[in-house]
Amino acid sequence: MAPETTASTALFTDHYELTMLGSALADDTGSRPCVFEVFARRLPSGRRYGVVAGTGRLLDAIADFRFGDAELAQLESTAVVDADTLAWLADYSFSGEIDGYPEGELFFPGSPVLTVRGTFADAVVLETLALSILNHDSAIASAAARMAGAANGRPIIEMGGRRTHEAAAVAAARASYLAGFATTSNLEAGRRYGIPTRGTVAHAFMLLHDSEEQAFRAQVEKMGTDTTLLVDTYDITAGIETAVRVAGPELGAIRIDSGDVGVLARKAREQLDSLGARDTRIVVSGDLDEHAIAALRAEPVDAYGVGTSVVTGSGAPTAGMVYKLVEVDGRPVAKRSTHKESRGGHKRVLRRHKPTGTALEEFVYPAGTDPERGEHDVEPQIPLARAGVPVDGLPSLDDGRARLRRALVSLPWEGLKLSPGDPAVPTVFG
Template sequence: MNTADLGLPVDVPSTALFTDQYELTMLQAALKAGTAERRSVFEVFTRRLPEGRRYGVVAGTGRVLDAVENFRFDAGVLGFLRERQIVDEATLDWLAGYRFTGDVLGYPEGEVYFPGSPIMRVEGSFAECVLLETVILSILNHDSAIAAAASRMSSAAGSRPLIEMGARRTHELSAVAAARAAYVGGFTTTSDLAAGFRYGIPTVGTSAHAFTLLHDTERDAFRAQVDALGRGTTLLVDTYDVAEAVRTAVEVAGPELGAVRIDSGDLLLVAHRVRQQLDELGATDTKIVVTSDLDEYAIASLAAAPVDAYGVGTQLVTGSGHPTASMVYKLVARAESDDPRAPLVPVAKKSSGGKTSIGGRKWAARRLDEDGIAEAEVVGTGPVPAELAGRQLQVELVKGGEVLAREPLDVVRDRHIAARAGLPLSATQLSRGEPVLPTEYVQVPSGN
């Protein structure tokens, strides 16, 4: 795969340096100690959802698969590590042949999750798995945070479409990932052409205030835009006086005008006035698009307004106040020796301060009530209870180093819509509350 498909600059040959130094120093120490090849199980999970959130959204899985596949230590990367004396020559020799040959299971992208959900499980030797920690967390934490915000906004918007337009409010590479995650969460289009190019997301965009200000009059600006883009274009009507702009827009484009965009003011009040004015001018099919620093609460407040679409930027690409999903990547089981047949022993951090974890390789299933609505997230070790066998959430993503689960983004988006619809109705409430599903643990004391 070309690195451009990953949202990387074309001169970056791999994802191997998207990592923290201590991953490599741990590797060096484990190689020297003879423990690097012990079979190990790492899991990605979060101990809690962002305050007040009812559910999380798994996003970025497809990008994780690309990153794992492109995790290679080529000559340039090895030269950098040697020059900085990050690790010794024996470790560099090991890294030169690095290819992930293990297995990855996880919740399919677009699925919802809750505290303790084993969102992703990475199995292989300690050496090959530990190197992937940082890049996996970097992708999942960012993309899942954006997708969760997008999902809340999508729920608040109902059937009205949402436009992702946050590229100018974040890092240029983050903007591409954010547009992808927003699409997973329910947005319909993006203004970011790189996202459209890399991921096939529909793109939209017409003009900004600068285009109106460029021309001698607002009428001249509207005429130029309609001449270039057709009567179905969207005209920005709040550069000067909104009422005058709407009148001019209809005079220039006729009742066939596609839409007007409002980017400032009391959006609820202005939208009602603009709708009335458009109808009086005969432009009854002209849509109203609103922007102006919207979040899910602002969108919900406009539910009764005659708005046809929303454009969201800053609040979306910053996770609407929660820019990370706080996921962690923890060793939960390891073999007693480097013998491939050695049994796995559950391990877990037991320190105080709210950072404890549960050892053992885990499965996850979602229990439904008699109406088919989810009522609990069940996480366990050992055998899966028969009544939950058909409700398991994890799927194979990578087997023996081979990627199995690449999917079209529309499939992922549809999965999220279905997963959200399967939650209790209170999941869509924007008021602060506890996770909509409790996480129940089923533990078997023996190793797994």
Template sequence: MTDFAPALLTDHYELTMVSAALRDGTASRRSVFEVFARRLPTGRRYGVVAGTGRLIDLIREFRFEPAQLEVLRSARIVDDETLAWLRDYRFTGDVDGYAEGELFFPGSPILTVSGTFAECVVLETLILSVLNHDSAIAAAAARMVTAARGRPIIEMGSRRTHELAAVASARAAYLAGFASTSNLAAGALYGIPTTGTSAHAFTLLHDDEATAFASQVAALGKNTTLLVDTYDIAQGIRNAIAVAGPDLRAIRIDSGDLSVLAQHSRELLDSLGATETKIIVSGDMDEYSIASLAAEPVDIYGAGTAVVTGSAAPTAGLVYKLVEVEGRPVVKRSENKATVGGRKTAVRRHKPTGTATEEIIVPQGVPDHLPNDRLLQQSFIAAGDVLPLPTLAEGREHLRQCLISIPWEGLKLSAGDPAIPVTIA
């Protein structure tokens, strides 16, 4: 899916650090790095871990092939000693973390990477690139799913982002509970259901709307969706039912006052006998516009730009920090960016009813395990070997269960405190 080997999807300074560490002898020091967010994006009450499955595949493929080494050599980015080290690079350490679909909060150690300093630090940019993007998309999509109250949402944002980001976004949105995507590459790679019918251009191509509808129905049958707002919506609905009959699957409205149009469209469809024809709405939908339509006769939503841009939070704000060297905690103390040293373990504490009450994080140790606690970290890579990973479907179900478990206030779209407090023991 890319013209670049994963090893070059990195920043220049990762390799300069490796070069210097190799020269001074610190490259082989056993180190622990952690990924966490210091804070959630403004207005958010939880984050969603996404992209782990993609990331582990990329780490497995992280190799410096001859072509990439030549790029580094010819540009004099690294010296000969570093080139030799990169030529033999294989990640031999451990990766542990929160499962895809897990919720996270400020300070949650969502990924822990341990091994030699050099083999861990060279992965920093790749890890943050994947997790920051996918987690931002998944969090926005999860909020939309909550706002939809059980009504399906179609992801249709491919044309609003980079072509590769579109595929990753579709995956993250599906993890978060979207029903389908318009992106065929995402369907092929991840088994996500795909859907799509036609755009306004198809209607405009024909001499009149009814002819366009007749052509679409002839090709796809009545189990299709007719876009009725190219001209006059009311007449478009009449044309759609006249051509397809009252058992047309759905109409789509892509513009205008969707609240009013949904009501009028439902009334008109019912008057024409199309009582089972569904109404799909699209057009700059985000969690707030979806929520505003909760009481309207909308059956399915289509969301695009807001999904693939994280709905005003395009990054999860995750950082990758060194927290331990040779078993010794290390701490960054710069102003506003202090870290807590030591490799951390985290549990989610619950009431007997299953409601989450708190996240407990313990640096350099294991939390006291109480009834109804759930350990949050699991092993993804052990001594360089990739372990069996949860499937995308399992991550999707895991997130659904996590969202059920948090207090209802944590699902509000309004700004507020994180859904549950985090305590560093």
């Protein structure tokens, strides 16, 4: 079996892209200048906004989208394409232009979150890679932003890596952090993206020891008193009593991972206070989603651990984005047969705002036209790559975090509600 990892991203691609390419090279249509747009036809049911994530990962992945010996040998041995196409792929590196919404920007139905310009051949091969990354990462960020909003400033640790593919876990940690989570449990996300990682012990550590007290002693001995003791292995009240006895009132935190965490947090706070551990924080985890977090807002909870719900997009595990050819040789093109048609033509966007800064609409208009611009209108798209090379000074992950905080403040207040509703601002096609 071939190794699981490869430096090239070129085969994260659907077979049909290369067969299309082969045919288009053969009849010379492959050299036609084209515009492809990535957009979501709709938000997941009831969601009021989406959050763009993955753009940074995508630009890295495009740089690694090269067909080396291993990739070419595979395509040759399975006869996916012919010799002419193989020769073209051997020399391929993307040389077109990319514009798009920076990470942390909001998107709405029809927002062109990515615009790829280049020859058909150059741009068509990136379809699957672009969609995989943007659909996954944006789905996670869109869910995570609702959770961060519900947490209302209390920190959330992302701990869902075990509930999703091992590599998706790393990207999910990144997208959650972008969307306002404080930390992650995922060590590879720490290595790859510099995201702060956190963790202390699981129930296995408690059960390994002959008693809860011995487990707490071992942990405090090693990690100091500013650690988080897991108090719900046996009896929570007894666990908290033992925890404070072992660590003293300077104990950093306790974690409750099961049961009705709201009730338990209240009782725990009273007990901790009565034991003099007034600064000991309470961390809760266990099947929390944005609604559970919101329901805990009035409870004395200091931090949340969130797993399954965030890495699976809280009911919407993919963002539903598509990569559509909208322009060939300067003329708009669009599928016409059914309800799935899209609007042809290269588009640009203005997000219109009231003078107060509140967003009014997502105005999507044909590139080359010049709509009236209000003083408070902004263009969400920024240049991402020119002549195939990422532009200088692209926003960092921390820039994305800051951008999202600002963007959420700009939404009409009902746009931040967790309940099902319409998109926070309408998309208007000019």
